[in-house]
Amino acid sequence: MKSHLKVHYFQHIAGEGFGSCHQFLKQHYAKISATEFFALPVDRSLEIEALPQVEDVDLLIIMGGExxxxxxxxxxxxxxxxxxxRRYLSMGKPAIGLCLGGQLIANALGAAVSRSEKQExxxxxxxxxxxVPAECFELPAEFNVMQWHSETFEIPKGAIHLAENxxxxxxxxQIGKNVLGFQFHPEITxxxxxxxxxxxxxLDHFSGQHVQTQQQLKKTSKNNFIDGNQILNQAIEYVLQKTAY
Incomplete structure (x- = not known):
C-alpha cells in the first residue's frame, strides 16, 4: 500500500465514524480527510468546487446514511x-461504497435504487x-455481516455481481478493478x-421477519464483526493494488 495514501470519506450522518477500516488505514500512515454532508444546512445548496479535487484523492470511501x-x-x-x-470514477480511481455508498455509486452510474421487497x-x-470470474475480488463462500437497509441497488451496467442472499x-x-460496492455494512464495529x-x-422505521430487535443486537458477540471487517480491509487492498495507487 502506498505510503501517505490520501483517503477521503464521504460521511452522510453525524456520529457514524469511519468504522473498522479507519484503524487499518492509520496503521498504513494514510492521510485521512472527510466531507461531512450532514453538517450542511438543509436549505443550502452545495457547489462542486467545495468538494476535494479529484486529483487529490487516492482512495474514496463512501459511508452509509438514513x-x-x-x-x-x-x-x-x-x-x-x-x-x-461520476467525475472521480471516470478517471478509474479506487472507491469503496458502503450501504448507501454502494447505492450512490450505482445510481451515479445510471442504475436504479428502489425500495427493497423486505427490509434487512x-x-x-x-x-x-x-x-464469478477468477480475476475478481475473492470472497468466502459464505460470511456473516450486518445489514441495515430498506432500499437496494440494481447492478450497474458493466459491473460484476459478487454476492447475494x-x-x-x-x-x-465490482466495477473494473477499482470499485467495490456493498449493500451491507462490513465496516461496523x-x-x-x-x-x-x-x-x-x-429503528422504528424497520419491521418484518428479517429485522432483529434492539435487544438482540445489543447482545452481539464480538466475533460477529470479524468477517465484515476482514473483507473490507482486503477490499481496500484489492482496489489499491489493482489500480497501482
Missing amino acids: MSVNDEVNFPWLKIEKRWL LGWTAVRKVNY DVCRNQMY PETLNLFLENEEE
Missing part, C-alpha cells in the same frame, strides 16, 4: 455528490455468487453498532 439516494429534494447535495462521483436489519449470512439478491458488485442503536427513531 436518506434515500433518490431524495434530492430534501438533500440537494446528493445531486452534487453524484456528479462529483441485523446479522445475516451472505454468499458469494456462482461463476435470499432476502436481497444484490449484496455486492461494536462502537458503531451502539451509535446506530441510539437512533430509536430510525
Whole structure:
C-alpha cells in the first residue's frame, strides 16, 4: 500500500465514524480527510468546487446514511455528490461504497435504487455468487455481516455481481478493478453498532421477519464483526493494488 495514501470519506450522518477500516488505514500512515454532508444546512445548496479535487484523492470511501439516494429534494447535495462521483470514477480511481455508498455509486452510474421487497436489519449470512470470474475480488463462500437497509441497488451496467442472499439478491458488485460496492455494512464495529442503536427513531422505521430487535443486537458477540471487517480491509487492498495507487 502506498505510503501517505490520501483517503477521503464521504460521511452522510453525524456520529457514524469511519468504522473498522479507519484503524487499518492509520496503521498504513494514510492521510485521512472527510466531507461531512450532514453538517450542511438543509436549505443550502452545495457547489462542486467545495468538494476535494479529484486529483487529490487516492482512495474514496463512501459511508452509509438514513436518506434515500433518490431524495434530492430534501438533500440537494446528493445531486452534487453524484456528479462529483461520476467525475472521480471516470478517471478509474479506487472507491469503496458502503450501504448507501454502494447505492450512490450505482445510481451515479445510471442504475436504479428502489425500495427493497423486505427490509434487512441485523446479522445475516451472505454468499458469494456462482461463476464469478477468477480475476475478481475473492470472497468466502459464505460470511456473516450486518445489514441495515430498506432500499437496494440494481447492478450497474458493466459491473460484476459478487454476492447475494435470499432476502436481497444484490449484496455486492465490482466495477473494473477499482470499485467495490456493498449493500451491507462490513465496516461496523461494536462502537458503531451502539451509535446506530441510539437512533430509536430510525429503528422504528424497520419491521418484518428479517429485522432483529434492539435487544438482540445489543447482545452481539464480538466475533460477529470479524468477517465484515476482514473483507473490507482486503477490499481496500484489492482496489489499491489493482489500480497501482
